[in-house]
Amino acid sequence: MTRANEAWxxxxxxxxxxxxxxxAEDVWGDLTMREYDVxxxxxxxxxxxxxxxxxxxxLLSQPALSRMVDRLVDRGLVERCQDPGDRRGVRLSLTPAGxxxxxxxxxxxxxxxxxxxxxxxxxxLAQLAAITxxxxxxxxx
Amino acid sequence: MTRANEAWxxxxxxxxxxxxxxxAEDVWGDLTMREYDVxxxxxxxxxxxxxxxxxxxxLLSQPALSRMVDRLVDRGLVERCQDPGDRRGVRLSLTPAGxxxxxxxxxxxxxxxxxxxxxxxxxxLAQLAAITxxxxxxxxx
DNA sequence: CTGAGATTCATGCGTTTGCATCTACCTTAA
DNA sequence: TTAAGGTAGATGCAAACGCATGAATCTCAG
Numbered sequence: 001m002t003r004a005n006e007a008w009x010x011x012x013x014x015x016x017x018x019x020x021x022x023x024a025e026d027v028w029g030d031l032t033m034r035e036y037d038v039x040x041x042x043x044x045x046x047x048x049x050x051x052x053x054x055x056x057x058x059l060l061s062q063p064a065l066s067r068m069v070d071r072l073v074d075r076g077l078v079e080r081c082q083d084p085g086d087r088r089g090v091r092l093s094l095t096p097a098g099x100x101x102x103x104x105x106x107x108x109x110x111x112x113x114x115x116x117x118x119x120x121x122x123x124x125l126a127q128l129a130a131i132t133x134x135x136x137x138x139x140x141x
Numbered sequence: 142m143t144r145a146n147e148a149w150x151x152x153x154x155x156x157x158x159x160x161x162x163x164x165a166e167d168v169w170g171d172l173t174m175r176e177y178d179v180x181x182x183x184x185x186x187x188x189x190x191x192x193x194x195x196x197x198x199x200l201l202s203q204p205a206l207s208r209m210v211d212r213l214v215d216r217g218l219v220e221r222c223q224d225p226g227d228r229r230g231v232r233l234s235l236t237p238a239g240x241x242x243x244x245x246x247x248x249x250x251x252x253x254x255x256x257x258x259x260x261x262x263x264x265x266l267a268q269l270a271a272i273t274x275x276x277x278x279x280x281x282x
Numbered sequence: 283c284t285g286a287g288a289t290t291c292a293t294g295c296g297t298t299t300g301c302a303t304c305t306a307c308c309t310t311a312a
Numbered sequence: 313t314t315a316a317g318g319t320a321g322a323t324g325c326a327a328a329c330g331c332a333t334g335a336a337t338c339t340c341a342g
Contacts, residue, residue, distance in 0.1 A: 007266045007269045012156075062290090063293080063330070083290095087336080110143070116145075128151070132151040134261065
């Protein structure tokens with residue numbers, strides 16, 4: 001077992017433990033964590049996001065994301081509009097209601113995250129962000 | 142946005158990117174990654190594992206895990222047997238076939254993991270393992 | 283300009299998931 | 313001993329998922 005494999009296993013385990021903890025928190029209203037993740041990702045982008053771009057951020061298959069967006073549009077939280085430059089494409093943005101809900105849930109969730117990571121020193125937080133940032137960048141073409 | 146939140150977001154992103162990469166690798170045979178995860182977790186334990194214990198490691202609801210184990214038992218990869226000390230309980234172990242398949246898939250997957258984490262220095266690998274280990278331990282209460 | 287191939291997103295369909303709930307068993311206290 | 317409450321895992325059911333595929337659009341070599 002290499003160091004790399006040990007590190008990855010440890011990362012997976014931490015992810016599972018924390019996700020379960022967050023999921024158990026009673027802050028999600030009638031959204032799932034996955035739905036919140038979509039709203040959150042959209043909230044960080046000022047310009048409307050392409051489906052394919054969004055799909056890169058979210059751990060969902062393309063069809064599953066397509067349908068989740070359907071539902072979010074039906075619920076009035078997300079807006080689909082045509083991409084001007086590519087008529088196959090779709091651009092997504094939050095509606096005011098969607099932005100509102102994202103913020104409402106984001107606040108207490110952010111507190112949970114802060115609490116869960118409070119076992120780390122500021123230095124460790126910085127290292128963690130740097131290392132995972134490096135990993136995410138790896139997205140082979 | 143606190144440092145903790147940035148670090149968590151970065152971790153989530155790295156996890157999503159790497160999981161997608163691994164999932165795209167053609168090494169899974171007719172198992173899903175989640176099923177492999179169960180086999181892998183069982184392979185690491187010499188003594189049969191309790192359902193609830195297994196559930197702690199895997200990012201699945203209890204009913205979903207219960208049914209996945211059903212399927213793995215049907216396919217002859219996992220063995221269910223009664224816990225001698227607690228007649229509600231179940232103990233799980235790999236069958237020889239299950240162990241064989243886990244190894245067969247584990248080999249190339251481990252190489253993928255090593256390759257994906259090869260962008261990190263040995264020091265970074267050690268830091269990552271230490272930090273995520275600390276986080277996983279957090280399992281409140 | 284055109285046709286072959288790639289890309290973007292949607293849809294059909296069988297499988298898997300989560301929530302709520304159930305049964306069976308264990309634990310504790312009176 | 314027994315009744316109340318807790319815990320382990322299974323099951324019904326609607327919702328969501330992934331795979332394969334489809335339709336529309338873009339790209340580019342010839």
